[in-house]
Every structure is written in C-alpha cells, then in structure tokens.
Amino acid sequence: MMNKPFEYFAPKSAGEAVSLLKKHGSSARLLAGGQSLVPLMNLGLAAPRQIIDLTRIKKKKDPLSYVTANNDSLMIGSMTTHSEVERSRLIRKHCLILSETAATIADVQVRNRGTIGGSVCHADPAGDYLAPLVAIDAEFRAINSRMKGRTISADKFFRDMFTTALKQDELLTEIRVPRQNRPRRGSAYVKHKYVEGGFAIVGAAAVVSLNKDGSCDRVSVVLSGVRATPLRLGEIEKGFHGKSLDERAIEEAGQLAYEEVREPLSDIHATSDYRREMSRIYTKRAIRLAAARAGARETKKKEEG
Ligand SMILES: Cc1cc2nc3c(=O)[nH]c(=O)nc-3n(C[C@H](O)[C@H](O)[C@H](O)COP(=O)(O)OP(=O)(O)OC[C@H]3O[C@@H](n4cnc5c(N)ncnc54)[C@H](O)[C@@H]3O)c2cc1C
Incomplete structure (x- = not known):
C-alpha cells in the first residue's frame, strides 16, 4: 500500500x-x-x-517510443515497451537477441506496460536486458536539464546494483544497438528463472562471429544475475580466436565461466554455488545457440537435435 x-x-x-x-x-x-x-x-x-x-509526453512532437534503423544501427526510444521490442519487425530482423530477451520478461501485462528505458534505468542485477545490451555493445543517449545530450556505452552505464551513470537531471531518451544480422554472426540470450515469467537467476547473452573457414573470430559472453552489474566474461573473449567452436570448446567455455564467476550473488532464490553452476550451464547454452545461428556446423546439428 x-x-x-x-x-x-x-x-x-x-x-x-x-x-x-x-x-x-x-x-x-x-x-x-x-x-x-x-x-x-x-x-x-x-x-x-x-x-x-x-507517458503523457506528446508522441508526435517529442516521441520517446519508436524503433528506427540506419545502415549500422537500430535506434529504440526509451519508452518502447517490452511487447513492442518483442514484436518489432525491425528488431526481429536486425537484432533478434533483443526480441528474444523481451519475450522472456514476466508476463503479457508487464510486457505491455514496462519499457526498455525503465528497465535499464532501474538496473536490477537480475534484469533481462542488461546482459544482452552489454554483449552487443549498445549505447545509451541521455539529455539533461540544459537539453544537452550525451552518449554512454553499455559497458559504462551500469555502475552498481540499481545504480546507473545517469545524473540526477538526466533522462534516457534512446538506446542504440549495432545491427546484428551480419554474415556468420549469431547471438542468443538464455535465462534460468525460478518460476515461469520470473527474473533471471542467471541470464547469459552470447555473441559469436565466425571466420570464413568456420573457425571462431570472436565470442562474447555477458551474464546477468550473478553480480551487482552485468559480468563480461573476459577469459572466454580471449580464449577462442581462431579455434573451432565445437562441443569440446563449448565445454571449455562453460568451465571458464564457472571459474570467472567467483562468489556470485546469493539470495532467497539461489545460493552462490547454485548460481555459479548455472553460469556454467547457461554460458554453454548461449554460446551453442549463438554459434548455431552464426552457422557453425557441429553446434547447428546439436541445436537441431
Ligand atoms: C510481476 C513482475 C515481474 C517482472 N519480471 C521481470 C523479468 O522477468 N525480467 C525483467 O527484466 N524485468 C521484470 N520485471 C520488471 C519490468 O521489466 C519493468 O518494466 C522494468 O524493470 C522497469 O520498466 P518500467 O518502464 O516499468 O519503469 P518504471 O518502473 O516506471 O521506472 C523504473 C526506474 O527507472 C527510472 N526511469 C524510467 N524511465 C526512465 C528514463 N527514460 N530516463 C531515466 N530514468 C528512467 C524511474 O525513475 C525508476 O527509477 C517485472 C516486473 C513485475 C511487476
């Protein structure tokens, strides 16, 4: 009350x-x-x-709810709802990982009201957008009371639990994400939740880029739910350049995630040990799905079952 x-x-x-x-x-x-x-x-x-x-800001004069695209990026207004992110044809085509993420949030009622901007500004460590937005190198546009704009990279935006880089007089206006539908690139977000529609105990976002010969060019993994802010798994980013992303490599990545996620959060939903183990499992799942989407042969077969 x-x-x-x-x-x-x-x-x-x-x-x-x-x-x-x-x-x-x-x-x-x-x-x-x-x-x-x-x-x-x-x-x-x-x-x-x-x-x-x-919500009463005039939509025609001063829109904060939109999805547009240029050659490199998608621009998403901060007041765009989770449902709009989930269903937007532009987002589905150019940044599937974000539609996929929006679809995992809560239930239809929450998705119809909640906004992507509100979600990132709230900066809940278990919030679903945080890991994918860091993994795809999103940028946040804000204006202040002097109507001056600035851009903050997702890596620098999340400062602490429920704390962002926004100043007291700043309003988040837009989220910019690089287009993801490049040749031989795949991304995926998977989450472990305690109930259907619940927050992430562990959420894993992976972006995989392959070389023409099918070997790995780059793999990025970011986890939410394990630390106060999204955790980028640096050891995985360093470890797979030029290698084949086969099942053995994916097992190795899971182990690296387990080692890097030391002393994760512990709360009434999950202990530290449980979150650490889930980090291993969901890192592997996210990489496997992203690699299959990028066209990696072995993972594709496994994903197709
Ligand atoms: C039952 C339930 C289940 C949920 N499950 C999930 C889940 O599974 N995963 C998940 O990620 N989230 C979940 N959520 C949270 C949901 O996604 C919220 O919509 C989101 O966290 C906040 O977005 P909002 O638009 O509702 O923001 P609000 O609640 O209106 O605002 C949140 C905070 O952000 C600030 N803010 C909002 N917009 C701006 C802006 N443009 N610029 C600066 N500051 C701003 C506000 O001042 C406030 O501090 C759940 C919520 C409920 C009620």
Whole structure:
C-alpha cells in the first residue's frame, strides 16, 4: 500500500520532464511503465515526493517510443515497451537477441506496460536486458536539464546494483544497438528463472562471429544475475580466436565461466554455488545457440537435435 503522498506531474515534452527533474532534485522520480517503481512504492521501499510521468509526453512532437534503423544501427526510444521490442519487425530482423530477451520478461501485462528505458534505468542485477545490451555493445543517449545530450556505452552505464551513470537531471531518451544480422554472426540470450515469467537467476547473452573457414573470430559472453552489474566474461573473449567452436570448446567455455564467476550473488532464490553452476550451464547454452545461428556446423546439428 502506498502510504506517502506525492505530487504528480504530467509533462508534455522531454524538455519539461528534465526541467522538473532539475527543479525537484533527488526527491523526484520519473515514471515510465511503472512496473518497477510502483511495486517499490507499494512495498514502502521508494517514497518519491514528486512523480514525473513520461507517458503523457506528446508522441508526435517529442516521441520517446519508436524503433528506427540506419545502415549500422537500430535506434529504440526509451519508452518502447517490452511487447513492442518483442514484436518489432525491425528488431526481429536486425537484432533478434533483443526480441528474444523481451519475450522472456514476466508476463503479457508487464510486457505491455514496462519499457526498455525503465528497465535499464532501474538496473536490477537480475534484469533481462542488461546482459544482452552489454554483449552487443549498445549505447545509451541521455539529455539533461540544459537539453544537452550525451552518449554512454553499455559497458559504462551500469555502475552498481540499481545504480546507473545517469545524473540526477538526466533522462534516457534512446538506446542504440549495432545491427546484428551480419554474415556468420549469431547471438542468443538464455535465462534460468525460478518460476515461469520470473527474473533471471542467471541470464547469459552470447555473441559469436565466425571466420570464413568456420573457425571462431570472436565470442562474447555477458551474464546477468550473478553480480551487482552485468559480468563480461573476459577469459572466454580471449580464449577462442581462431579455434573451432565445437562441443569440446563449448565445454571449455562453460568451465571458464564457472571459474570467472567467483562468489556470485546469493539470495532467497539461489545460493552462490547454485548460481555459479548455472553460469556454467547457461554460458554453454548461449554460446551453442549463438554459434548455431552464426552457422557453425557441429553446434547447428546439436541445436537441431
Ligand atoms: C510481476 C513482475 C515481474 C517482472 N519480471 C521481470 C523479468 O522477468 N525480467 C525483467 O527484466 N524485468 C521484470 N520485471 C520488471 C519490468 O521489466 C519493468 O518494466 C522494468 O524493470 C522497469 O520498466 P518500467 O518502464 O516499468 O519503469 P518504471 O518502473 O516506471 O521506472 C523504473 C526506474 O527507472 C527510472 N526511469 C524510467 N524511465 C526512465 C528514463 N527514460 N530516463 C531515466 N530514468 C528512467 C524511474 O525513475 C525508476 O527509477 C517485472 C516486473 C513485475 C511487476
């Protein structure tokens, strides 16, 4: 139950929203889909004195909900809902991993209200978008109360549990992701959850690029749910260049993940040991699926069953 009163503002433009943020300082909070903020307020874990509702911003004049593309990237407005990310034809074609990720979030009701921008700004360590966005080298565009824009790379955006690089008067406007549908490149997100529609105990995002001869050019794996911020598995990135991504290599990658994920988070849903073991398993699954999508022969056969 919400037991603290608050002032409600419904700005008509992004500029008005950031001016309100500046005016009210740290006691104000932006409201996007409300699927994280409102539960926190209901539980008494957040008590903003001002709520600045982004849903009333004029869609034609100042859109924050859109998906567009240029030759290199997709641009996704911060107020784009999980359902829109899941169903967007542009995202499905050029960045399948993001549609796949959105589809794993909660249930239809939450996906219809929750937004990609709200999700990354909330920066829950178990949030699903975090690992894939870091793995595909996404960038975040923000504006401040002087209407100055800046770009923050996903690697630098997540600072701590529920903490991002955004300043108090900044609004996230857009997420840019490099197009992923390149020849011999595949990506995948898989997650281990404690109930259907639940948060990730461990989420693994993998991006695999193959050379023309079928050997591995690059493999990146980022995990969510194991640390306060997404964990990029550097040993895997270093270890497979020029090698064949066969089952033996994938087993080796799983072991590297297990070794790199030292002392992961522990909570009522899963112990550290369990998360560590799941990191091994889900790293292997993510690489296997990404490699099959990139066209690796052995993994493709295995994925096809
Ligand atoms: C039952 C349930 C199950 C869920 N399961 C999952 C799950 O499996 N996986 C998962 O990833 N998530 C899950 N979620 C969370 C869901 O994805 C939320 O939609 C998301 O975390 C927050 O997005 P929102 O648009 O609702 O943001 P809000 O709740 O409105 O805001 C969240 C935070 O971000 C800030 N914010 C929002 N937009 C901006 C912006 N543009 N610029 C700057 N700051 C901003 C707000 O001030 C607030 O602090 C679940 C939620 C519920 C209620």
